[in-house]
Amino acid sequence: MNAYKDNGLLPEGLRDELPPQAGFEAAVTEALMRTLDANGYERIKPPLVEFEETLLTGPGAALAGQTFRLMDPVSQRMMGVRPDMTLQVARIAATRLKYIARPARLSYAGQVLRVKGTQLRPEREIGQVGAELVGAATPEADAEVVTVAAEALLGVGVRELSVDLVLPGLVPTIIAALGLESARGEALRAALDRKDAAAVAAAAGTARPLFAALMAATGPVETGLRELRALAFAAAAPAISDLERVVASVGAALPGLSLTVDACEYRGFEYHTGLAFTFFAKGVRGELGRGGRYALESGEPATGFTVYLDSLARALPTPAADRRLYVPAGTPRSQTVALRAEGWRTIGGFDAKADPDAEARRLGCSHVLRGGAATPRGGG
Amino acid sequence: MTANQPLIFALPKGRIFEQATPLLARAGIAIEPDFADPDTRKLRFRTSDPGLDVITVRSFDVATFVAFGAAHLGIAGNDVLMEFDFPEIYAPLDLGIGHCRLAVAEPAEMSATDDPRQWSHIRIATKYPNVTRRHFARRGVQAECIKLNGAMELAPRLGLCRRIVDLVSTGATLKANGLVEVERIADVTSRLAVNRAALKTRADEVQAWIARFRTAVDARAA
Numbered sequence: 001m002n003a004y005k006d007n008g009l010l011p012e013g014l015r016d017e018l019p020p021q022a023g024f025e026a027a028v029t030e031a032l033m034r035t036l037d038a039n040g041y042e043r044i045k046p047p048l049v050e051f052e053e054t055l056l057t058g059p060g061a062a063l064a065g066q067t068f069r070l071m072d073p074v075s076q077r078m079m080g081v082r083p084d085m086t087l088q089v090a091r092i093a094a095t096r097l098k099y100i101a102r103p104a105r106l107s108y109a110g111q112v113l114r115v116k117g118t119q120l121r122p123e124r125e126i127g128q129v130g131a132e133l134v135g136a137a138t139p140e141a142d143a144e145v146v147t148v149a150a151e152a153l154l155g156v157g158v159r160e161l162s163v164d165l166v167l168p169g170l171v172p173t174i175i176a177a178l179g180l181e182s183a184r185g186e187a188l189r190a191a192l193d194r195k196d197a198a199a200v201a202a203a204a205g206t207a208r209p210l211f212a213a214l215m216a217a218t219g220p221v222e223t224g225l226r227e228l229r230a231l232a233f234a235a236a237a238p239a240i241s242d243l244e245r246v247v248a249s250v251g252a253a254l255p256g257l258s259l260t261v262d263a264c265e266y267r268g269f270e271y272h273t274g275l276a277f278t279f280f281a282k283g284v285r286g287e288l289g290r291g292g293r294y295a296l297e298s299g300e301p302a303t304g305f306t307v308y309l310d311s312l313a314r315a316l317p318t319p320a321a322d323r324r325l326y327v328p329a330g331t332p333r334s335q336t337v338a339l340r341a342e343g344w345r346t347i348g349g350f351d352a353k354a355d356p357d358a359e360a361r362r363l364g365c366s367h368v369l370r371g372g373a374a375t376p377r378g379g380g
Numbered sequence: 381m382t383a384n385q386p387l388i389f390a391l392p393k394g395r396i397f398e399q400a401t402p403l404l405a406r407a408g409i410a411i412e413p414d415f416a417d418p419d420t421r422k423l424r425f426r427t428s429d430p431g432l433d434v435i436t437v438r439s440f441d442v443a444t445f446v447a448f449g450a451a452h453l454g455i456a457g458n459d460v461l462m463e464f465d466f467p468e469i470y471a472p473l474d475l476g477i478g479h480c481r482l483a484v485a486e487p488a489e490m491s492a493t494d495d496p497r498q499w500s501h502i503r504i505a506t507k508y509p510n511v512t513r514r515h516f517a518r519r520g521v522q523a524e525c526i527k528l529n530g531a532m533e534l535a536p537r538l539g540l541c542r543r544i545v546d547l548v549s550t551g552a553t554l555k556a557n558g559l560v561e562v563e564r565i566a567d568v569t570s571r572l573a574v575n576r577a578a579l580k581t582r583a584d585e586v587q588a589w590i591a592r593f594r595t596a597v598d599a600r601a602a
Contacts, residue, residue, distance in 0.1 A: 197471065
């Protein structure tokens with residue numbers, strides 16, 4: 001016999017979400033989407049699969065290696081399963097919604113599939129929720145996206161949220177301005193990414209103090225900004241002054257939010273063209289979400305964020321399955337409808353002779369309907 | 381909540397540990413007396429600082445503990461960091477201890493006639509299959525790695541495979557086994573390894589430890 005079939009073994013990185021997590025994930029998704037909607041971000045729903053060349057152009061090129069492909073038997077063309085929904089939003093904004101008023105505010109929620117998990121995130125199917133602000137290139141637009149994302153995350157109960165603001169364009173700008181040859185620039189960028197002080201010192205040569213200062217500009221926003229201002233490197237000045245405006249604007253909107261800066265981070269932000277950011281929560285492994293500024297195929301500026309539901313689920317306590325009410329057989333429907341309207345989940349019994357308390361316990365109900373009223377389950 | 385829990389510092393057992401001890405002392409970390417007891421079964425120890433606990437694990441596991449955030453800080457050689465290349469680890473400080481190198485070695489008699497420039501496919505016994513594969517791929521050589529956890533030097537003599545990639549410090553072990561170093565892959569020292577999320581969410585505490593270790597390293601260099 002086929003043991004895999006009997007036991008329901010799933011391919012690596014894929015899983016069945018069961019109660020209560022599956023319901024919780026859906027509730028979290030809806031709550032996030034409500035906040036986005038309330039901020040004027042309108043929902044779009046792209047398909048799961050589309051033509052490979054449409055999916056993987058522009059910003060999508062970086063994800064080619066992470067994309068599952070299949071042949072479309074109808075058109076005989078290659079299709080890709082989306083590895084990230086941002087690409088699809090960018091495509092829609094550049095094509096079908098090219099003519100709507102700018103800035104356009106769009107939001108989305110859905111599953112994505114990736115060829116490989118990582119050791120830290122073995123999941124290959126991930127739920128994404130996110131938003132994109134298309135056609136505005138000011139620090140105020142960056143600040144709006146960071147603020148809306150933080151509002152959504154705080155709204156679903158993330159505690160001790162922390163936003164890391166990164167400037168992925170800063171290091172390449174500095175490397176270009178110094179005229180370093182490409183191999184050394186590459187080595188420097190890799191070393192800065194890993195904050196490997198020894199490797200940075202080895203690759204930086206005479207520019208060592210500059211890059212050491214850049215590494216020191218990592219940490220809480222006050223000290224980080226102070227270090228960045230002290231760089232006094234002309235080519236870096238515009239990005240730093242934009243960062244200051246974003247910090248001021250986010251700080252004014254959400255005074256309690258913990259903000260950090262990182263001038264060296266580059267990995268994972270390859271297609272970003274301006275300020276980018278990552279969301280963390282204290283004590284939670286890995287990042288909750290990330291985003292930043294990039295350019296559409298058409299050159300139009302966009303900034304957006306995406307939240308990973310698997311990480312988010314780890315950051316939130318799963319609520320206990322409460323308000324489950326056992327309703328004995330024969331209860332009139334009008335009564336259960338009224339109870340559901342009050343917020344009860346009704347679990348109907350089929351056997352009129354069964355002991356309601358025992359049945360309630362067996363079915364995981366917290367309450368039993370007795371004499372027309374919901375009462376706590378008896379019998380331990 | 382996790383907010384007030386101590387930071388966890390992962391120390392590697394073995395060779396590096398002895399060199400790290402004076403550094404820890406200079407950084408102001410005194411570990412509870414049980415730590416020095418060779419018979420202790422404890423794996424986690426309190427320190428003189430209530431905000432820092434120490435754990436001891438195998439050197440390769442330091443990287444894994446730090447990458448997953450199970451430990452917030454640790455001491456790991458860049459050989460280990462290169463092997464895993466975890467995106468969640470930063471190495472902000474070279475501790476200047478544990479100096480050695482990662483090198484390719486082969487039997488002395490073979491080396492006399494072997495020309496490494498002609499290699500297209502080689503078989504290598506190593507603890508570092510990822511570093512080895514990447515290193516040779518860059519040179520256009522396909523390296524088939526046999527993963528061993530120790531005693532690499534035995535492999536050529538017993539016919540497991542002719543070449544090895546391993547840490548070399550004085551070269552005495554290689555010589556005793558009739559091997560010679562033919563290629564250096566990387567110079568190795570121990571680094572202070574830091575979990576990325578910890579650096580972002582507990583920035584003040586973690587930065588303060590990095591600064592203390594930097595002072596300790598500078599004090600020794602002076």
